[in-house]
Amino acid sequence: MRISGSYALPVTPERAYDLLQDPVVLAQCMPGTERLVRIGSDEYEMKMKMVISAVQGLFAGKVRIADQKPPEQFRLIVEGSGKVGFMRGDGLLTLSSASATTEVHYEGEVHVGGVIAGVGQRLLDTTAKIVIRRFFEKLAASVSQTAQAAAAPLSPPPPTNSAPDSD
Amino acid sequence: MIPQNFEYSSPNNLNEALALLADGNAKVLAGGMSLIPLMKLRLAAPEHLVDLGRVADLKSIREEGGSIRIGATATHYDIESSPLVRGKCPLLAEAASNIGDVQVRNMGTIGGSIAHADPAADYPASLLALEAQVRIASAKGERTVTIEQFLVDALTTALEPGEIVREIIVPVEPANAGVSYQKMVQPASGFAIVGAAVRVRKSGGKVAFARVGVTGLAAKAFRAARVEKLLEGTSGSAADVQKAAAVVSDGADANSDLHASASYRQQMAKVYTARALTQALSRAS
Numbered sequence: 415m416r417i418s419g420s421y422a423l424p425v426t427p428e429r430a431y432d433l434l435q436d437p438v439v440l441a442q443c444m445p446g447t448e449r450l451v452r453i454g455s456d457e458y459e460m461k462m463k464m465v466i467s468a469v470q471g472l473f474a475g476k477v478r479i480a481d482q483k484p485p486e487q488f489r490l491i492v493e494g495s496g497k498v499g500f501m502r503g504d505g506l507l508t509l510s511s512a513s514a515t516t517e518v519h520y521e522g523e524v525h526v527g528g529v530i531a532g533v534g535q536r537l538l539d540t541t542a543k544i545v546i547r548r549f550f551e552k553l554a555a556s557v558s559q560t561a562q563a564a565a566a567p568l569s570p571p572p573p574t575n576s577a578p579d580s581d
Numbered sequence: 582m583i584p585q586n587f588e589y590s591s592p593n594n595l596n597e598a599l600a601l602l603a604d605g606n607a608k609v610l611a612g613g614m615s616l617i618p619l620m621k622l623r624l625a626a627p628e629h630l631v632d633l634g635r636v637a638d639l640k641s642i643r644e645e646g647g648s649i650r651i652g653a654t655a656t657h658y659d660i661e662s663s664p665l666v667r668g669k670c671p672l673l674a675e676a677a678s679n680i681g682d683v684q685v686r687n688m689g690t691i692g693g694s695i696a697h698a699d700p701a702a703d704y705p706a707s708l709l710a711l712e713a714q715v716r717i718a719s720a721k722g723e724r725t726v727t728i729e730q731f732l733v734d735a736l737t738t739a740l741e742p743g744e745i746v747r748e749i750i751v752p753v754e755p756a757n758a759g760v761s762y763q764k765m766v767q768p769a770s771g772f773a774i775v776g777a778a779v780r781v782r783k784s785g786g787k788v789a790f791a792r793v794g795v796t797g798l799a800a801k802a803f804r805a806a807r808v809e810k811l812l813e814g815t816s817g818s819a820a821d822v823q824k825a826a827a828v829v830s831d832g833a834d835a836n837s838d839l840h841a842s843a844s845y846r847q848q849m850a851k852v853y854t855a856r857a858l859t860q861a862l863s864r865a866s
Contacts, residue, residue: 415837466736467697467698468616468624468625468697469624469736470624471624498623529623530624533618536701536767536840537699537735539836539838540736541735541736544734544736544737
């Protein structure tokens with residue numbers, strides 16, 4: 415299944431590039447991420463619990479970042495498997511500056527197998543789009559929150575989010 | 582396959598049901614046409630099921646103050662065969678008669694269907710064209726939302742934990758209105774690849790009122806407001822219909838799957854919208 419799309423983030427490409435590779439940020443914004451741990455340079459181990467309607471799946475897998483050309487592009491490779499099936503995604507993210515924002519364009523291929531693909535084929539495309547959209551919405555929201563906090567130093571600092579496990 | 586073990590409650594009335602659901606951990610079982618297969622495949626493993634099947638006051642279909650009120654556990658068969666719905670809200674009866682197969686229509690319920698929010702389900706197109714309202718109940722009280730507010734995303738609704746759909750409220754259709762639901766059916770599942778629901782009224786040789794709901798095309802069913810605008814005020818000729826239906830897919834992020842690619846779906850949405858518009862106009866007087 416091919417996926418592609420674009421989202422605008424209200425930051426510079428340099429900042430967007432850093433955010434999209436920051437494990438703390440990714441763990442906060444990726445729906446259902448329970449754990450994201452660095453296991454090598456540009457390689458992370460993850461645990462996700464995806465809940466969509468009545469369906470829930472526990473996935474364990476790896477996230478790898480490759481082909482980095484800061485601040486223009488990088489490749490994100492995600493692999494995971496669980497009782498309900500497995501998935502493998504390979505996507506190229508391209509960042510371009512558009513006035514005060516950064517346009518993030520992604521294009522990639524997702525393969526899903528196992529029970530979930532056998533019975534859920536009809537809903538895979540829609541579900542993938544929802545997960546990606548929620549990720550970018552959450553990322554954009556957390557970015558604008560940080561920007562507001564920086565712009566208004568007199569207001570009390572926002573509560574610090576507890577960082578997920580990392581070593 | 583056999584589902585994982587779960588606790589099962591079968592309350593006899595609404596208050597009992599809402600009390601059982603109050604902690605937000607139980608899953609509601611209505612007709613079970615989507616949930617039970619998911620449980621058997623172990624894609625869903627709720628720990629506690631609250632079966633609404635014995636809650637009698639959730640099943641009623643009645644007319645009240647210019648509206649038809651359909652209880653959440655009314656089955657698709659109840660709706661397609663109800664003289665009240667057939668006579669006063671024919672679009673919903675037509676949509677119900679197009680769902681799945683006879684076994685599904687005998688068991689499946691309208692509340693269960695909209696709470697599951699499958700992007701290819703039949704009801705949402707009609708409910709959007711009808712500008713329906715959804716009455717939601719929980720142990721804390723009740724609220725009523727529009728169907729547009731209710732359908733948040735694919736498989737996602739405005740229901741909070743502990744809440745259930747209590748009834749669906751649709752307007753009584755004027756006798757001179759014309760309605761139609763046209764769907765391109767996926768033969769194995771019975772779901773719509775695309776489906777278009779239309780309500781029109783004519784006045785003085787012109788289309789005075791048009792409502793169009795589309796399902797299957799995008800992540801959630803939507804009102805095709807631009808199609809409505811283009812049709813209203815015209816004479817409703819074949820050319821007017823084609824021109825209006827041609828914009829139905831504009832701007833839609835179309836679904837794509839094994840059965841139909843995004844561009845095929847966009848094209849079929851135009852074809853089925855045109856068919857529904859044509860039939861509804863021919864039925865309006």
